[in-house]
């Protein structure tokens with residue numbers, strides 16, 4: 234398991250690397266800086282791994298943050314829109330994406346969100362399964378939405394958004 238923490242400016246370099254490995258159209262440094270410093274609706278979190286200690290440095294305090302994944306959402310008018318979520322390919326399949334999604338949804342519920350929305354590539358089976366697991370349903374489709382390959386985007390929503398047994402399991 235990882236620990237979840239609010240994303241800070243010093244995380245951007247690692248997040249950019251995960252973004253580049255995860256998306257055909259990655260965000261820029263300036264976009265993340267804008268989200269963290271100027272966009273009042275934005276809430277971003279990272280999943281942190283404890284750095285591995287070798288026998289050489291076992292007794293030293295571990296330095297730095299090791300970012301395994303990230304999630305961001307915009308809170309607008311009672312609605313949480315998941316804007317991005319990604320896990321480093323090295324750490325996929327270990328529950329980190331789920332932890333990040335749950336952390337974002339819980340945070341949004343804490344702010345008063347009653348609905349969560351997102352867009353996902355129609356072919357993104359891993360993400361679709363993750364969203365279905367947390368109650369998201371397809372409510373629409375944007376034709377030829379993605380610039381790189383003209384793929385459709387599925388619009389998904391979960392409403393009402395509330396804490397349930399699954400959420401408490403992962404707290």
Ligand SMILES: CC(C)(COP(=O)(O)OP(=O)(O)OC[C@H]1O[C@@H](n2cnc3c(N)ncnc32)[C@H](O)[C@@H]1OP(=O)(O)O)[C@@H](O)C(=O)NCCC(=O)NCCS
Pocket residue numbers: 255256318319320321324325326327328329330331332352353354357358359360362363364366
């Ligand atoms: C989507 C993503 C964030 C999932 O992160 P992850 O840490 O690998 O996922 P988890 O290990 O937490 O898995 C949670 C659930 O997601 C689904 N899932 C994850 N990987 C999957 C895969 N390879 N195939 C099918 N379903 C998968 C499953 O429902 C899984 O639940 P289960 O373990 O009970 O079956 C990750 O694959 C990723 O970063 N992809 C690239 C970026 C991306 O597509 N982001 C979404 C944009 S909308």
